[in-house]
Amino acid sequence: xxxxxxxxxxxxxxxxxxxxxxxxxxxxxxxxxxxxxxxxxxxxxxxxxxxxxxxxxxxxxxxxxxxxxxxxxxxxxxxxxxxxxxxxxxxxxxxxxxxxxxxxxxxxxxxxxxxxxxxxxxxxxxxxxxxxxxxxxxxxxxxxxxxxxxxxxxxxxxxxxxxxxxxxxxxxxxxxxxxxxxxxxxxxxxxxxxxxxxxxxxxxxxxxxxxxxxxxxxxxxxxxxxxxxxxxxxxxxxxxxxxxxxxxxxxxxxxxxxxxxxxxxxxxxxxxxxxxxxxxxxxxxxxxxxxxxxxxxx
Amino acid sequence: xxxxxxxxxxxxxxxxxxxxxxxxxxxxxxxxxxxxxxxxxxxxxxxxxxxxxxxxxxxxxxxxxxxxxxxxxxxxxxxxxxxxxxxxxxxxxxxxxxxxxxxxxxxxxxxxxxxxxxxxxxxxxxxxxxxxxxxxxxxxxxxxxxxxxxxxxxxxxxxxxxxxxxxxxxxxxxxxxxxxxxxxxxxxxxxxxxxxxxxxxxxxxxxxxxxxxxxxxxxxxxxxxxxxxxxxxxxxxxxxxxxxxxxxxxxxxxxxxxxxxxxxxxxxxxxxxxxxxxxxxxxxxxxxxxxxxxxxx
Numbered sequence: 001x002x003x004x005x006x007x008x009x010x011x012x013x014x015x016x017x018x019x020x021x022x023x024x025x026x027x028x029x030x031x032x033x034x035x036x037x038x039x040x041x042x043x044x045x046x047x048x049x050x051x052x053x054x055x056x057x058x059x060x061x062x063x064x065x066x067x068x069x070x071x072x073x074x075x076x077x078x079x080x081x082x083x084x085x086x087x088x089x090x091x092x093x094x095x096x097x098x099x100x101x102x103x104x105x106x107x108x109x110x111x112x113x114x115x116x117x118x119x120x121x122x123x124x125x126x127x128x129x130x131x132x133x134x135x136x137x138x139x140x141x142x143x144x145x146x147x148x149x150x151x152x153x154x155x156x157x158x159x160x161x162x163x164x165x166x167x168x169x170x171x172x173x174x175x176x177x178x179x180x181x182x183x184x185x186x187x188x189x190x191x192x193x194x195x196x197x198x199x200x201x202x203x204x205x206x207x208x209x210x211x212x213x214x215x216x217x218x219x220x221x222x223x224x225x226x227x228x229x230x231x232x233x234x235x236x237x238x239x240x241x242x243x244x245x246x247x248x249x250x251x252x253x254x255x256x257x258x259x260x261x262x263x264x265x266x267x268x269x270x271x272x273x274x275x276x277x278x279x280x281x282x283x284x285x286x287x288x289x290x291x292x293x294x295x296x297x298x
Numbered sequence: 299x300x301x302x303x304x305x306x307x308x309x310x311x312x313x314x315x316x317x318x319x320x321x322x323x324x325x326x327x328x329x330x331x332x333x334x335x336x337x338x339x340x341x342x343x344x345x346x347x348x349x350x351x352x353x354x355x356x357x358x359x360x361x362x363x364x365x366x367x368x369x370x371x372x373x374x375x376x377x378x379x380x381x382x383x384x385x386x387x388x389x390x391x392x393x394x395x396x397x398x399x400x401x402x403x404x405x406x407x408x409x410x411x412x413x414x415x416x417x418x419x420x421x422x423x424x425x426x427x428x429x430x431x432x433x434x435x436x437x438x439x440x441x442x443x444x445x446x447x448x449x450x451x452x453x454x455x456x457x458x459x460x461x462x463x464x465x466x467x468x469x470x471x472x473x474x475x476x477x478x479x480x481x482x483x484x485x486x487x488x489x490x491x492x493x494x495x496x497x498x499x500x501x502x503x504x505x506x507x508x509x510x511x512x513x514x515x516x517x518x519x520x521x522x523x524x525x526x527x528x529x530x531x532x533x534x535x536x537x538x539x540x541x542x543x544x545x546x547x548x549x550x551x552x553x554x555x556x557x558x559x560x561x562x563x564x565x566x567x568x569x570x571x572x573x574x575x576x577x578x579x580x581x582x583x584x585x586x587x588x589x590x591x592x593x594x595x
Contacts (some may be wrong), residue, residue: 017481019389019390019391019481020390020391020392022481022485023488024481024484024485024487024488024489024497025390025481025484025485027494028494031494032391035383035386035387035391036387036391036393038380038383039380039383039384039386039387040384040387040393040399042380042383042384043384043399043402043403045428046458046461046462046465047402047403047405047406047462047465048402049421049427049428050409050414050417050418050421050462051402051405051409051417053417053420053421053426053427054413054416054417057417057420096322096323096326096327099318099319099322099323099326100319100323100327102315102319103316103319103320103323104323106313106316107311107313107316107320109320115323115324115327117573117574117577118327118331118332119327120573121331121335121573122331124519124523124569124570124572124573124576125335125523125566125569126522126523126524126525126542126543126546126562126565126569127411127523127524127525127526127543128523128525128543128544128546128547128562129338129523129543129546129562129565129566132338132546132550132558132559132562133334133335133337133338134334135550135555136334136337136338136341136555136559137333137334137337139555141555142337143337167330168330168331168334171330171331187312187313190313191312191313194312194313194314195312199314200313200314200315203313204315222407225407225408228410229408229409229410229411229412229413230410231410231411231412231525231526232411232525232526232543235525235526235547236547236550248410249410249411249412249413249526250412252410252412252413252416253412256416256530261420264416265416265417265420268410268412268413268416268417271409271410271412271413272409272413274408274410275405275408275409275410275413276408278408279401279402279404279405279408280401282401282404282408283397283401
């Protein structure tokens, strides 16, 4: 969502300021310790403990059960469908994000702010509604339902519906990152390239893209994480057919509702690992982006 | 209607590709987002206003709205307090593991909601690590009477899940403002004789307020629509622990498409109002940031 997704340069990357050096910006030790204890305690209970619990529950019945749960044919087919949904939705939204950022950041036109608000819309819509809209369009009673049935197209309770729902919920990620970044960079460099005889594509590939590559990568990482982890939207359109229309998060739900907790947490641990990899990549990209900014300033 | 996002005058552009880029943007936006969302409106328009009102004022639906909005408000308020504290510690203090904690704050964004849901349920169930502490025989159970305190499968569980998913919104909105804050302000306040608490309340808090409100609104908006992390821990008892998004699913499972859509429209209108409020807040925040004469470097 808006503020949360923006490429953020963490403190300390660009030289640390020592707040404790001056009495004007420092708190009494007792207050400092109280604040640290409270906030780190809150962090540990609310964020760290659930993460630990996933791996603990996954391995509770030993590695044998863990491996069996992951190599189950239904689990493997869920992995394939999850990868497929991400492989379609991420490139689609990447192309859209670049195109939207080019139009919004490099040109002036009326209604720009309104357009940006509309692009953000999927973030403020409940995932359940993101699934419902596709049922209203392609479901049996939907606008295009009869047409789809006539042409023997199965969209709802099938793979295309899952892809559509994933595209909807991951829609703003890349655009959100690129628009402010490309706005901040202005258009002088591209204009110079054009004046020097470059074509539009050359200016884009050789000037714009290298300038925004870290922001772009950041958007793609977040987009991919959401695409692979989406639950609510996909759950509405999936129909939960094992081995056919189950993504990994839906497979977790099915196993859990069957009281097969060890297997549910085993599959969940794969998704938790994916989240940790996402956070690591994200931190790396922030670091590289901060260094690139530093280099361009000095 | 609001002005269409099209240029009214043709301008001369040095850079090429404006028509293609804007045309593609609007076409794709319409196909993927606007047309599908408009289906919610058109489907609901097949109802009379009385029918629409009957659906969304049914006791079970009203109970779910109350829970969703009430729990989301409380969760966002808790996140404002602890999010500010955590952001403060991350910006101002040095402690081991700080970078790791800074990176892990975004965990609720990265962790699939279903995973968060089952993990929280395992923790807060009566036999879980935290739940057992509040169970009748647990360390804190006796404080809550003979039954202990049941967390999972009650509205309290819903609240826990919403606190989990909302925390990064507040931290990530407040943190950059805190980092940009000029220390001169605090030095001036201190040199004029202000106590630390006075400086915080009278100098820092007013500067942080727009960011805190934005974080609150973002966390609240996300919490109202949240589904995956809540349904496992909620227990989903009608009238007690059913959230509004679950009511949509319930209606869909009964093939009551119109009913599901009416509830969805009520939620959509509310999130659109929230979105406008968030945009206005962010505009206010941006105005505050540009008004001050250059941040700390």
